Amino acid sequence: xxxxxxxxxxxxISKYNFDKGQKEEIRLxxxxxxxxxxxxxxxxxxxxxxxIRLxxxxxxxxSIYSKLExxxxxxxxxxxGLKDRVDVTWFAKPEFNYDQMSxxxxGLKNKIDVxxxxxxxxxxxQMSxxxxGLxxxxxxxxYLNPGITWEEMERIxxxxxxxxx
Numbered sequence: 001x002x003x004x005x006x007x008x009x010x011x012x013i014s015k016y017n018f019d020k021g022q023k024e025e026i027r028l029x030x031x032x033x034x035x036x037x038x039x040x041x042x043x044x045x046x047x048x049x050x051x052i053r054l055x056x057x058x059x060x061x062x063s064i065y066s067k068l069e070x071x072x073x074x075x076x077x078x079x080x081g082l083k084d085r086v087d088v089t090w091f092a093k094p095e096f097n098y099d100q101m102s103x104x105x106x107g108l109k110n111k112i113d114v115x116x117x118x119x120x121x122x123x124x125x126q127m128s129x130x131x132x133g134l135x136x137x138x139x140x141x142x143y144l145n146p147g148i149t150w151e152e153m154e155r156i157x158x159x160x161x162x163x164x165x
Contacts, residue, residue: 005030007027012040021046029053038066047072055079073098081105090118099124107131116144125150128133133157 001009009030013023025046028038032053039052039062055062058079065078076078077098081088086108091101103124107114108142110131117130133140136157143156 001027001031008036012036016040016042018042019046027133029056032057038062038078041068043068045072048075051075051079054108058083060122062086069094069148074101077101077105081108084109090114097124100127103127103131105153107134108156110135119146123150126153129153129157133160136142136161136164161165 009027009067012018012026012069018026021044022042026036026040026049029039034053034056036053038056044052048057048070050067052066055065057112060079060082064082065075068086070078074094074097078088078092078101081091081101083094084105088105089110091104096104098121100123103115104118104127107117112131112134114131116134122130126146126148130140130144130153133143138157138160140157142160143153148156
């Protein structure tokens with residue numbers, strides 16, 4: 001770190017009670033001349049700070065996910081979505097767990113209509129079965145029901161696939 005970065009680092013460290021991992025993320029950001037103000041909230045854990053730093057390194061709009069309400073895993077999925085240039089507003093919502101976010105992101109990346117399954121009532125296993133069916137061009141209406149287990153959805157999907165061959 002140069003002298004100015006060291007001064008900024010020392011000022012932050014003396015002001016807040018950051019743990020070792022948080023201090024490391026601050027140091028890494030300073031060394032790369034990143035806008036560390038976006039993640040120097042002591043309430044962010046080191047892993048949340050890391051996800052924000054990784055997004056800044058790629059010049060992504062981290063404001064979408066640099067929020068305490070997101071876990072590091074959720075932040076990672078949103079960051080991947082930004083990197084993939086998909087519309088993350090479909091899944092950048094704390095009510096979706098990171099596995100659900102991943103299924104929605106994969107669907108967006110594969111250019112399918114995620115509005116069909118991007119609802120919290122579906123768990124990620126169910127979302128995966130719906131996504132796979134849509135990617136195969138199947139009519140998923142017969143298993144588009146949160147009350148149906150993912151195993152049953154898979155059975156129906158595979159049956160529809162075999163009927164399409």
